[in-house]
Amino acid sequence: MFDAATRAVEAAVGAGARYADARVMHSRYESMTAQNGEVEDLSQLDTVGVGVRALVGSSWGFFAASDLDDAAVRRAGERATEIARASAVVPGSDLELVTTEVRQGSWASGCEEDPLSVSLADKADLLVGVTATMRAAGVALASALYQIWDTEKWFVSSEGHRIDQRIRECGAGMHCMTYGDGFTQRRSYPSFRGQYGTAGWELIRSIDLPAHAERIAAEATALLTAPECPAGTTDLILGGEQMSLQIHESVGHAVELDRILGWEAGYAGTSWLDLSKLGALRYGSDLMTVTADPTLPGALGSFGYDDEGTPATAHDIVRDGTWVGVLAGRDSAAMAGLDYAGAVRADGYARIPMVRMTNVGLLPGPDSLESMIAATDDGIFMEHNRSWSIDDKRRNFQFGCEISWEVKNGTRGRLLRNPTYTGIGPDFWASMDMLAGEAERRFWGTPNCGKGQPGQTGHTGHPAMPARFRNVRVGVRG
Amino acid sequence: MTSSDVAAQVVELVGKSNPAAVAAVTVSRTSLALTRFAESFIHQNVADESDRVALQIHVDGRTASATTNRTSPEALSALVSSVLAAIAMCPVDSRWAGLTPPAGVHSAGNWDEATGTADPDARARAVRAFVDAATGLACAGYCQTLSMQAAFANSAGQAVTGRSTQASMDAIARTGRSDGAARTASCALSEVDGAALGAAAAAKARAGEEQVELDPGRYEVVLEPGAVSDLVAGLFWHGLNGKAVVEGRSFAQLGEQQFDPAVSMWDDSTDERATGLPFDAEGTPKHRVDLVTDGVTTGIPHDRRTAAACGAETTGHAVAGGQQLGAFPNDVRLAAGSAEDLVAEVERGLLISDLWYTRALDPKTLVYTGLTRNGVWLIEDGRLGAAVSTLRFTQSYVDALRPGAVLGVSRATESPPTIIAPVAWGCGSLVVPSLRLASWNITGGAAG
Numbered sequence: 001m002f003d004a005a006t007r008a009v010e011a012a013v014g015a016g017a018r019y020a021d022a023r024v025m026h027s028r029y030e031s032m033t034a035q036n037g038e039v040e041d042l043s044q045l046d047t048v049g050v051g052v053r054a055l056v057g058s059s060w061g062f063f064a065a066s067d068l069d070d071a072a073v074r075r076a077g078e079r080a081t082e083i084a085r086a087s088a089v090v091p092g093s094d095l096e097l098v099t100t101e102v103r104q105g106s107w108a109s110g111c112e113e114d115p116l117s118v119s120l121a122d123k124a125d126l127l128v129g130v131t132a133t134m135r136a137a138g139v140a141l142a143s144a145l146y147q148i149w150d151t152e153k154w155f156v157s158s159e160g161h162r163i164d165q166r167i168r169e170c171g172a173g174m175h176c177m178t179y180g181d182g183f184t185q186r187r188s189y190p191s192f193r194g195q196y197g198t199a200g201w202e203l204i205r206s207i208d209l210p211a212h213a214e215r216i217a218a219e220a221t222a223l224l225t226a227p228e229c230p231a232g233t234t235d236l237i238l239g240g241e242q243m244s245l246q247i248h249e250s251v252g253h254a255v256e257l258d259r260i261l262g263w264e265a266g267y268a269g270t271s272w273l274d275l276s277k278l279g280a281l282r283y284g285s286d287l288m289t290v291t292a293d294p295t296l297p298g299a300l301g302s303f304g305y306d307d308e309g310t311p312a313t314a315h316d317i318v319r320d321g322t323w324v325g326v327l328a329g330r331d332s333a334a335m336a337g338l339d340y341a342g343a344v345r346a347d348g349y350a351r352i353p354m355v356r357m358t359n360v361g362l363l364p365g366p367d368s369l370e371s372m373i374a375a376t377d378d379g380i381f382m383e384h385n386r387s388w389s390i391d392d393k394r395r396n397f398q399f400g401c402e403i404s405w406e407v408k409n410g411t412r413g414r415l416l417r418n419p420t421y422t423g424i425g426p427d428f429w430a431s432m433d434m435l436a437g438e439a440e441r442r443f444w445g446t447p448n449c450g451k452g453q454p455g456q457t458g459h460t461g462h463p464a465m466p467a468r469f470r471n472v473r474v475g476v477r478g
Numbered sequence: 479m480t481s482s483d484v485a486a487q488v489v490e491l492v493g494k495s496n497p498a499a500v501a502a503v504t505v506s507r508t509s510l511a512l513t514r515f516a517e518s519f520i521h522q523n524v525a526d527e528s529d530r531v532a533l534q535i536h537v538d539g540r541t542a543s544a545t546t547n548r549t550s551p552e553a554l555s556a557l558v559s560s561v562l563a564a565i566a567m568c569p570v571d572s573r574w575a576g577l578t579p580p581a582g583v584h585s586a587g588n589w590d591e592a593t594g595t596a597d598p599d600a601r602a603r604a605v606r607a608f609v610d611a612a613t614g615l616a617c618a619g620y621c622q623t624l625s626m627q628a629a630f631a632n633s634a635g636q637a638v639t640g641r642s643t644q645a646s647m648d649a650i651a652r653t654g655r656s657d658g659a660a661r662t663a664s665c666a667l668s669e670v671d672g673a674a675l676g677a678a679a680a681a682k683a684r685a686g687e688e689q690v691e692l693d694p695g696r697y698e699v700v701l702e703p704g705a706v707s708d709l710v711a712g713l714f715w716h717g718l719n720g721k722a723v724v725e726g727r728s729f730a731q732l733g734e735q736q737f738d739p740a741v742s743m744w745d746d747s748t749d750e751r752a753t754g755l756p757f758d759a760e761g762t763p764k765h766r767v768d769l770v771t772d773g774v775t776t777g778i779p780h781d782r783r784t785a786a787a788c789g790a791e792t793t794g795h796a797v798a799g800g801q802q803l804g805a806f807p808n809d810v811r812l813a814a815g816s817a818e819d820l821v822a823e824v825e826r827g828l829l830i831s832d833l834w835y836t837r838a839l840d841p842k843t844l845v846y847t848g849l850t851r852n853g854v855w856l857i858e859d860g861r862l863g864a865a866v867s868t869l870r871f872t873q874s875y876v877d878a879l880r881p882g883a884v885l886g887v888s889r890a891t892e893s894p895p896t897i898i899a900p901v902a903w904g905c906g907s908l909v910v911p912s913l914r915l916a917s918w919n920i921t922g923g924a925a926g
Contacts, residue, residue: 033801033802038569038571038572038573039568039569039571040566040573040801040802041802042541042542042543042564043545043799044542044543044544044545044560044561044564045544045545045546046544046545046546046547046548046557046560047546047547047548048548049528049547051526058519058520058521059520059521059522059523060521060522060523060524060599061523061524062522062523062524062525063524063525063526064524064525064526064527064528065526065527066527066528066547066548078498079525082596082598083511083523083524083525084523085596086513086520086523086598086601086602087513087519087520087598087602088598089520089599089602089603089605089606090515090518090519090602090605090606091519092518092519092520092521094593095521106680112652119567120564120567120568121567121568122571124567124568124569128569140725140726141725141726141727145802166502177725177727179726179727181747182842183840183842183843184727184840184841184844198806214496232500261516261517262516262517262616262618262652263516263517263521263618265516265517265616265618265650265652265657266515266516266618266619266620266648266649266650267619267648270838285761318864335611336773340579350526350528351524351526352522352524354522377520380543386839387837387838387839387847388837388849389835389836389837389849389870390835391834391835391849391851391868391870391924392834392849392851393833395924396849396868396870396923396924398847398870398872398921398922400837400839400847416783418839418840420839420847422870422921422922452512453512453620453622454510454512454524454622458921472780476847476872476921476922477839477845477872478839478843478845478846478847478872478873478877478919478921
């Protein structure tokens, strides 16, 4: 496979590229869904191909092909350069690349039990079993799924990189729905779309879906008759899973350097962050320290090298409430005058690598969920995401959660349905006055982060734990 | 080998491997090229050519499927073997709805040779024209060409082919304080007028520079086609979708007046503006399906499984991944009205260009939250007034279109790039007018 990548790079450079790289990838994917005690779908996907990136002047050209014979990969390299050259019709200033250590290396994610080797019958039994349990508990709709990705990559660059990686990822989850008079309620476990990581089937065993099926079914039923989350301004406690999405949407995307530079303005959007304020801007309270760390074992955004060959390295993003770092690629970093990259990945061989989150999450604080509830006189505790929306500058957000509880005089009280909260990113993070500690930190995985044109789906990780925020607007309804 | 040859070969391979098995296979070749620009220069310029062989086998009451991007004889044999091996481990498929019987397609698909073979220079020239027409504003967006040729075959004797092309441009011009967008999609790149789009985007951006804040509340609105396309897509993701109906989470009630009489909507992958394939992922030929007629819900998009569950016939709306996502239309048209100028009819309200990051709070009520993007203006006494900063809304899409709520529909329509169907089944088309709606629930602004 290295030979195919090498020939593609040679062809791109021979055609005039001043830099080129190529990734040959073999990707295998398997997923199964079950509904109401029956398997609904089994999907298996197996693809092989090469994606070649060539730099000419101010633009990347990228071409991908599934044929790996000698002539085809050379043609792919030449096509990448031809495409880059066509960009001169609408040129910018020449793109530069920050220096990265040229490596010849190999890396594999941890995996105790190969997920693709686990019997399909056993997998089906798991999903069928938990959906049957939830259905028997009276819900209208019970669903469960698992997903497995097994990806091998061979990366070669014109600078001399030669890196192979094997990354195995998997995850699973379940949810149920109950129907009221013209409305629905939903509960899920362990997350609204499941929990995912760079790990083997042991991850799915560890989340123990069967142990939680009856509980979430009962909660979904109870929500039908629970009072509505009241509208107003109050103290808000968020569970760790919802915190992971809060981080993803209002920190992770906002610190993507391609957004900050305007390169995503046409679609995903820009950022409220101004590079001239890097190192000085107040992002949140003193409790807020966020890192981007692709070295975390088992987290979904972990790798050995990104798709430009930059070795995985942790960076601070927010330190003690101050914005100090971004997620960057070699080109965007050079344009911004920064000296680090390492956050560029592609969704398969057929897509150009772009800035993506790695594992962006909070370092733990001094508190606990129990202590937050005990310290709250009047508030609401929400958990498990149900809806999410944020503006194109990543400031104004509104989230809905599946479930919430009233908190009165330090005690978790009655169940409340349809909880929502809304706010402005920096104001919201500045109001965070309690943050749970290491014991409640989880590496939540997001397997469906959309970005780019053509669209790409990214896998990101988010270390998160419960936190409390003061004076938050809740209960927004249509 | 042609796609048809590969499809027939796979069906034959399955029959030889297990005479009791039945198979359905789709073979497609997609060529996608996208020239992307930002800060008024082309920064990403990509193309890929991909094959896809999607096989489903049913035997002994069990079903399994797999997909590969390799078409060599060895790869096809391996594909068949892997699916048969998986079937042996699968539980019984009680929802199997059988194979599509033989039936010819009603269209070959709309194909424009120049678009199917467009080179990066052609896309770059369209970008150049957009940037030049924006006269000094920073520009960002893309120009894309897409071609798909596909063949379907199954063990019941159904064998169909089709092909389609699509060209689209979607971009913004930016003043630093405001963005303006313009977009179009067509079967032919020659119909993508970069200069006209660039001029339109720049004019909107300049008209939105001086922005005022607005208090939350219910406002009469005129939604431009970009915003209307989101409204339409929302109806299909959660409601006008056979799977949602089967699962009981859809608002849709066949035969009931759920929308204003001004609302008529249909799907037609056989008309001259369609960019979808002429058959669906199960090989069912596509034809016009009326979904809403004069405000009455008259059709639900179905694939074979959801149709069987509802006691209905498939409407030809199966998509790859449909067992999880449901059945989707591909070439949706919302009927035009007679209004020449919707703004002129509004005493006080808002003109909204685009809706952004919209998510349903509840799939049954179809209450969505989202934001405005690329321009909002106050309308006072039938004239456009001050531009308004970004607004958040929390609004039921069904309620926004309820009987009596649609106060006007424009005569003019636009064809924005569609966001309705999952992209795995090609890229569809959308033709929508602007709508004047009685009430839209603004729940916040950029400041909170």
